Amino acid sequence: MIAEPRVIEARQHGISPSDVNPGALKIVHTIQAAGFSAELVGGCVRDLLLGQRPKDFDVVTEAEPDTIQNLFRRARLIGRRFRLAHVRMGREVVEVSTYRALPNVGDDGYEVSEGDGRILRDNVFGDRDSDARRRDFSVNALYYDPVGGVLLDYVGGFEDLNAGILRMIGEPARRFREDPVRLLRAVRFSSRLGLIIDTGTEAPMPDARLFLQKVPPPRLFDESLKLLQNGYAEPNFRLMHRYGFITELLPEITQHYLAADVVSETGLVMLALRSTDDRVRMGKPLNAAFLYAVFFWRAVCDQASRLTEEGGAPVQSLHRAISVVLTDAQSRLTIPRRLTAVMFDIWDMQRHLEKRRKNMVTRLLEHRRFRAAYDFYLLRVASGSADQAIADWWTDIQKVSVSSRLQMINDLAGGRGSRRRRKRRRRSVK
Secondary structure, eight states, X not given: OOOOOEXXXXXXXXXXXXXXXXXXXXXXXXXXXXXXXXXXXXXXXXXXXXXXXXXXXXXXXXXXXXXXXXXXXXXXXXXXXXXXXXXXXXXXXXXXXXOBOOOOXXXXXXXXXXXXXXXXXXXXXXXXXXXXXXXXXXXXXXXXXXXXXXXXXXXXXXHHHHHTEEOBSSOHHHHHXXXXXXXXXXXXXXXXXXXXXXXXXXXXXXXXXXXXXXXXXXXXXXXXXXXXXXXXXXXXHHHHHHHTHHHHHOHHHHHHSOHHHHHSTTSHHHHXXXXXXXXXXXXXXXXXXXXXXXXXXXXXXXHHHHHHHXXXXXXXXXXXXXXXXXHHHHTTOOOOHHHHHHHHHXXXXXXXXXXXXXXXXXXXXHSTTHHHHHHHHHXXXXXXXXXXXXXXXXXXXXXXXXXXXXXXXXXXXXXXXXXXXXXXXXXXXX
């Protein structure tokens, strides 16, 4: 039996068609004109109700993907687990999906992995009622019809949003088992939207953390980036630490960092997270490699020390330690090569920053990763694990004139400085 939704006048809550992306609005009009129901759904509706500007607008409809492709010349069908359409409107790409049926393991069209309850493929189409109930959280299951000017609520998401509650639709333990990434989404929505996780939703979360081991590493990396680069990295991390997710995603932190490094206001991890959030608020670019370099730093140091104690040369031990730590991390998070290369340089340059050898200073200052390595060293100083005097020296040398820079380099003890290499005399050919 199809449930009747609660119908809410959108304008009474500050939402009008003018708030909607023009491309998404045109898509809804076109689909409805063809005789199908169509609405905006999910995060865009939630954010509009919260008075925030949505990042994108998603459309949902009873029309199936092939029909959508026929309605829009610039539509492209994508996906295997969720078959949907990407419709290009000018420079914008709007995601258009078909109502999905509720999961019912064993029916045709559904496939679960070996008894662990995860849904791997779900292309059975349904009605709007079932589509709402198969979504994750109630606040993400609100539908907005800009043509009729109404909000449609099947699962109490409107009340939950007004009450500041994040509540899982259905039985939380089962829903987390179906898709463990919902654990991370709960953390992200709670922090970013300022919602309190409902007690029934929260109760199974610590035990459900083991399900994260079943998530493919590339997807887990993508989700971790969303948590770390949305301007709420610090509160996200604190919640993940509270529920035990850090142990599953980044065991290097719990195994190699002291508690003070992780939870203290001046701990290296907390300083890095707070710095990242500050950059987001100031609109500065982010370097994802920087945060991951912090997360794995102590593991690299411990591994390098062990290899050195076993007789390895310091530099070779460091490089081997980096390889070992990153190889192990890739089994959980598929960190792209473009990031691991930056992480390597940040770590490798720490020893050069500390030693300040005359013949290396200029090369370091000209290195494209110098700023990241320098900022990393400053964080280490702030956390009490590096020398303030050395940090001040590197800060000063970036500000002075060329002649003063040469003088600062020549004043360093040891090394070859700026002395020219003696030219080797060429032997005459007889």
